[in-house]
Amino acid sequence: MFKKCIFVFIAIFFIFSGLVSFAVEKNSEIEISEKLIAEVEFSPLFFLASPDSKHIAYVGEKDGKQFVIVDGNKGKDYDNIVITLIFSPDSKHVAYGAQKDNKIFVVLNDIEGKSYDSIGSTIIFSPDSKRIFYSARSDNKGFVILNGVEGKKYDGIGKSLVFSPNSKHIAYGVKSGNDYFVVLDGTEGKRYDSIGSGIFFSPDSKHLAYWAQSGSKRFPVVDGQEGKNYDAIGNTIVFSPDSKRMAFVAQKGNKYFLVVDGQEGKHYDAIGNTVVFSPDSKRIIYAAQLGNKRFAVIDGKEEEYREGIGATIVFSPDSRHFAYVAQKDNKHSVVIDGKEGKQFDAIGNGSIFFSPDSNNVAYCAQADNKRFVVINGKEEKKYDDVGNKSLVFSPDSKYLTYMAQSENKHFVVVGTEKQNFYDNILNLTMGRIVFDSLDRFHYLAVRDKGVYLVESRVKKNN
Known part of the structure; x- marks a missing residue:
């Protein structure tokens, strides 16, 4: 296993946040409007924002009963909410699992589904938000439910x-x-001694891949066709964005290697879990280890040896640039196109972002117990906390937004001016910053017991 060369920012119930732009013109000002979308009347057991960051849902509890509240509207009381809340991708639907009188069922938009002995841990919406899919058990048999229709029963x-x-x-x-x-659209595939926990569709939806095992050997199965045998195969199979290429990590004996388009790469002592195709599908990057040295491998070429390589590895949108986190002497840096940047105490996990035009790169760093954003090598203002996965460039690449906290206050900053202060600004599963146009963005914020939709506009003065 690789040494951890990333850090996790402080996580409290609401992720701390703030916002910054690195290129707002001096003759610009920010217009801000707030709309109250809900009062939080109960202490949330779990809190969730919709994908579009315009709605909130949470689990509350009173008098021994649990319930779900969506945008301030309370649902029915249940003995327990047993499966985490989920919004549909279009943010118009909410689903969760509930228990009442020893029966468990899924609730979709406040409508209870059929009761079962148990239901699986996952409820998923289709990408177009029109279908809902989960598993259940009754009479010691397992089956799936797709839009309320039960599938064939199996042992598991x-x-x-x-x-x-x-x-x-x-x-x-x-x-x-x-x-x-594996069952695909109701058709059973070939039977094996074991199959992998991951099942993967290609981006164009035309291919399906997973690994299977017969005897002591494992092999990939793509569109029902078995590939070459290996001692082991990694849990993830990666398709390129154009769906024409495929990669996975395989093992023979004590050596690991990447298999790309059926061709085995160089053997290493270890390979990291992150394998990334470039947006144009022509390039591929991953981390590997020989002895005590770790390094990135880009298009088959080994980068400079490092003490550690982080899990965050990214390409720019135009596929011309790449970046990853490296470790040396207990310090961490971002390597861009093979050139190592300044070393810091830590680099935020998942925090490296290229702008849409690929001309800018930003990430979160830590030094002397302060967190800050580094943009094109320049350190921005330091805060007590920064949301490491909250960085968002505007569509025209002129503005960078991110979340920060200072002295227990959470705020939006554009340029160098702090905007409204809040008790919290919602991030990650609890919201994100969303650009609605080149100069407009919104997010969800908390003040006292109110959750507000905050809409901002960068307005140029004439």
Whole structure:
């Protein structure tokens, strides 16, 4: 395993946040409007923002009963909310699992589904938000439910339930007797001694891949065709954005290597979990290890040896640039196109972002117990905390927004001027900054017990 060369920012119930722009013109001002969308009347057990960051839902509890509140509207009381809340991709639907009188069911838009002995840990919406998919058990048999219609019963259903990107296909793993196999659109695949926990559609929805095992050997299965045998295969199979290429990590003996388009790469002592194709599908990067040295491998060429390589590895949108986190002497830096940047105490996990035009790169760093954003090598103002995965460039690449906190206050900053202060600004599963146009963005913020939709506009003065 690789040494951890990333850090996790402080996580409290609401992720701290703030906002900055690195290129707002001096003759610009920010117009801000607030709209109250909900009063939080109960202490949330779990809090969730919609994908569009315009709605909120949370689990509350009173008098021994639990319930869900969406945008301030309270749902029915239940003995327990047993499956985490989920919004549909279009943010128009909410689903969760509930328990009442020893029966468990899914609630979709406040409508209860059929009761079962148990339901699986995952509820998923199709990418187009028109279908809902989960598994359940009754009478010691497992099956899936797609838009309320039960599928064939098996001894067990796997955890991986997947829709194709175009929402037209579903796939899942099952157990029947001593056999394991994948069901695609109701058609059972070949039976094996074991199958992997991950099932993967290609971006164009035309291909399906997973690994399977017969005897002591494992092999990839793509569109029903078995590939070469290996001692082991990594949990993730990666398709290129154009769906024409595929990669996975395989093992023979004590050596690991990347298999790309059926061709085995150089053998290493270890390979990291992150394998990334460039947006144009022509390049590929991953981290590897020989002895005590770790390094990135880009298009088959090994980069300079490092003490550690982080899990964050990214390409620019135009595929011409790449960046990753490296470790040396207990310090961390971002390497861009092979050139190592300044060393810091830590680099935020998942915080490296290129602008849409690929001309700018930003990430979060830590030094002397302060967190800050580094943009094109320049350190921005230091704060007590920065949301490491909150960085968002504007569509025209002129503005960078991110979340920060200072002295227990959470605020938006544009240029060097702090805007409204809030008790919290919602981030990650609890919201994000969303650009609505080149000069307009919004996010969700908390003041006292109110959750507000905050809409901002960068306005140029004439």
